[in-house]
Amino acid sequence: NAGVTQTPKFRVLKTGQSMTLLCAQDMNHEYMYWYRQDPGMGLRLIHYSVGEGTTAKGEVPDGYNVSRLKKQNFLLGLESAAPSQTSVYFCASSYFSGGHQETQYFGPGTRLLVL
């Protein structure tokens, strides 16, 4: 099992450009998440999905959109990148068992630099 994979690993964008980050998981998990991690601020949730075809906003959703067309994939889009979106982006997946959420499994991250 590859677990959670993310592409690309690193990207440089110019202000105003758009891009899509891809997250894929092969564990058949229902739940998927997109976080950003900035120095001193910890992990902040951008958007999440509780199943195929569903998405919801997290703590910092502005400037991002997501789609979950297939259970194994969760896409994060930046329509018009801004320097404030320079960050490391992590995808995670999890599932519920016995009435509680099992741990979230994280991908290796995508480093994004917006100039």
Added chain:
Amino acid sequence: EDQVTQSPEALRLQEGESSSLNCSYTVSGLRGLFWYRQDPGKGPEFLFTLYSAGEEKEKERLKATLTKKESFLHITAPKPEDSATYLCAVDNYGQNFVFGPGTRLSVLP
């Protein structure tokens, strides 16, 4: 608002010098508390889950404990390879976890 804090922000230990990291939480409800290890340039890696006060989990030199207000990650006789950022997160019966900011641990040889 539910909140998770961690202390200290950074910790330097000599190899073999035992210590503890703290995770304090103020949440409306606790379904589970999770500890992760994060190495530079990598994603968080799961260590432990604790579900109720009094519960303890151990793995090699690490031991996690849970009370009604906080959790501790005890590190016994640490080695340089234990150097990492340690994150805790709380499942507060929501759809997601509330993460703490992390503790950066450095173990010097």
